[in-house]
Amino acid sequence: MSGLASNLYIGLVHHPVYDKRREVVATAITNFDIHDIARCARTFGAGGFFIITPLESQIQLADRILRHWEEGVGSTYNPTRKESLSLVRVSRSIDEADREISELWQTKAKRIATGASSHPKSIDFGFLKKLLKEENTPFLILFGTGWGLTQEVKDSSDYVLAPIAGKGYNHLPVRSAVAIILDRLLGDRTS
């Protein structure tokens, strides 16, 4: 564990999430999600970034993308992309990502769910920022693709983060939500 890296880990969840009709599905991996979130994770010093999908074809796709930029022709074409992607791992489930982090830290990770609506156990950004600084445990913050994390994932998390308050419109792409939330939690706001 690098002294610079934060105890905050990102999980991009492709299952279980809702689709448009609120049915539980596994979504497809989006190339832009991987690169944008990896660059944000690297910028703000997140501990790591887990792409979470149970689908074998999607796991292979993610591996292929990562290998292209880390070892293939992409690694010399775009070295800043290689640098950010070194933070990325692929996991088959939220539990698998959680186990990997917990083993690394030798202590149970705490889970934070995010979403566009509030939840009975919502905590605000200031509270979470304080928790991250004070507690010497890893945190796994979960972002849902598609139409968001299932109720069950929210209910079973240790915390649910308050939504980003928009002006009467709460339909941010997951990529933008991750950027904003990492900046609020880890960004240097003195400048």
Next chain:
Amino acid sequence: MSGLASNLYIGLVHHPVYDKRREVVATAITNFDIHDIARCARTFGAGGFFIITPLESQIQLADRILRHWEEGVGSTYNPTRKESLSLVRVSRSIDEADREISELWQTKAKRIATGASSHPKSIDFGFLKKLLKEENTPFLILFGTGWGLTQEVKDSSDYVLAPIAGKGYNHLPVRSAVAIILDRLLGDRTS
């Protein structure tokens, strides 16, 4: 001008920007940029979002994307996308976008350049936030695609915004930079 809309307008510049070799080029439009930035603009109540490109083929591409989601089958498939895209305009140059805003407000717009490095006339986020609130004039904040806005665009702007400080890595995608900067300038940080 809606009472809710901010006096801050976004310009996504495809020319003049640098490429990898620091040559001045016109970059291609990226579909994800349009949707992500439009949704961020709508979330934080920006006055509008200008896609700036001098290339006729790119202007037609942008128009086609906008029409698909605003009038075509996309408008019923995904109405929140339609709502965000109503903020989007296409302009042939920074000057053309500037003129459109200045005419609407009947007063000269002020230009703010952004980028990953600091500039002799850099201002910080707190200062710009205060300016936006106090001055009853429109502001056009410019984001460079490719390898960023040219030196000339920065030098000729009224202000240059301080870069987003990363932990030794300053290679955010333009989509992520817009999300973070809009949140810092217009977001509701009380929650």
